[in-house]
Amino acid sequence: MSTHAVVQELLRRIGAGDPGQIAAAYAEEVDWQLDWPVDEHGTNIPWIRHRSTRGDVADHFATIAAAHDPHTAAVTIDRVLVDGADAVVMGTIENTVLRTAKHYRARFALHLTMEAGLVTRHHVYEDSLAVARAWAF
Helix, strand or coil: CCHHHHHHHHHHHHHHCCHHHHHCCEEEEEEEEECCCHHHHCCCCCCCCCCCEHHHHHHHHHHHHHHECCCCCEEEEEEEEEECCEEEEEEEEEEEECCCCCEEEEEEEEEEEEECCEEEEEEEEECHHHHHHHHCC
């Protein structure tokens, strides 16, 4: 599969919301990074933590789903850029945190790398301040 095809399939799976199916698009070992300023926002948000395996990926998406109201979730993809095995997905996410009932909107850039049709790198850069504010009481 081409890099573009892998990205489109991953986005379809994320949209469908099945953590196991999402994780199946990832390699067993994943280079995973979240742009999160621990010094400023701490580590108390359950889905924001280090990940490195396919099982961790499934847990990440399950934890995000459990923390948000599915009726208010939305993702807008503005652009997908592909260069060889790398892709960057740019867009906006919207969610409402269940524990606070606060809605947030955060722009993001997701850098993915593919190998043998699987995602091996997942680096996401997002508006961490919007997420932290929605999580806090």
